Amino acid sequence: MNQVIETILNHRSVRKFEDKPLTKEQIEAIVTSAQAASTSSFIQAYSIIGVTDKEKKKRLSEIAGQQSYVEHNGHFFVFCADLYRHTLIGDLEGRDVEPSIESTEKFMVALVDASLAAQNAALAAESMGLGICYIGGIRNQLDEVVNLLKTPKRVIPLFGLAVGYPEKISGQKPRLPFKHVYHENTYEEKEQTYLEELKEYNEIIQKYYEERTGGKRKDTWTEQMGTMLEKQSRMYMKEFVEGQKLKLR
Structure with missing residues (x-):
């Protein structure tokens, strides 16, 4: 390296x-x-x-x-x-x-x-x-x-x-596992495999937060993402971009 x-x-x-x-x-x-x-x-x-x-x-x-x-x-x-x-x-x-x-x-x-x-x-x-x-x-x-x-x-x-x-x-936040991000030749769209890998990653993130906060925080990655994505934010962006005369066609 x-x-x-x-x-x-x-x-x-x-x-x-x-x-x-x-x-x-x-x-x-x-x-x-x-x-x-x-x-x-x-x-x-x-x-x-x-x-x-x-x-x-x-x-x-x-x-x-x-x-x-x-x-x-x-x-x-x-x-x-x-x-x-x-x-x-x-x-x-x-x-x-x-x-x-x-x-x-x-x-x-x-x-x-x-x-x-x-x-x-x-x-x-x-x-x-x-x-x-x-x-x-x-x-x-x-x-x-x-x-x-x-x-x-x-x-x-x-x-x-x-x-x-x-x-x-x-501390450094653990990223998604390599196998969850890297696909070879075709996108590996296996729902059950994805769900299993997400559960494994949730355990890693939960442990990271518990150790970092002394047990005060133990939310998972999918909990964070679900909460964040459920909340609509910056929904004005399409109109703003078009107002700047970009992305019109």
């Missing part, structure tokens, strides 16, 4: 950071690493906004559900799906690019591009001994986030990435 794989496998979310900002060099290294990620057809359909303004970070923290680590970290990045510059390319080259830009396919390309870039950024940060935490909570009120960050049409803030020096590192 090499150092890169060790860094990947050592990942865990960090939710408490030291009061120490990242250096300019660290920020540039993280963003440059993000840019080195694969991108569909070289389209590079994403942008990254670094938020350093204290009031903006505080407001983003509130929007994300009072998550303090959005406000208190070494640096806060917001990854955006971005097809705005491609609209300008159409003007520059005299091409009718709007039908393509407004397609579900290009919307998916922008989502994938941004996600690949973000994971490169996360790995780069962790390789420097920093901690990270992804923040999907900024999608709770995207209208306000758009106004706060002044993003134009065809740009959608997708998630944040809090980065900093870990003050506290929690």
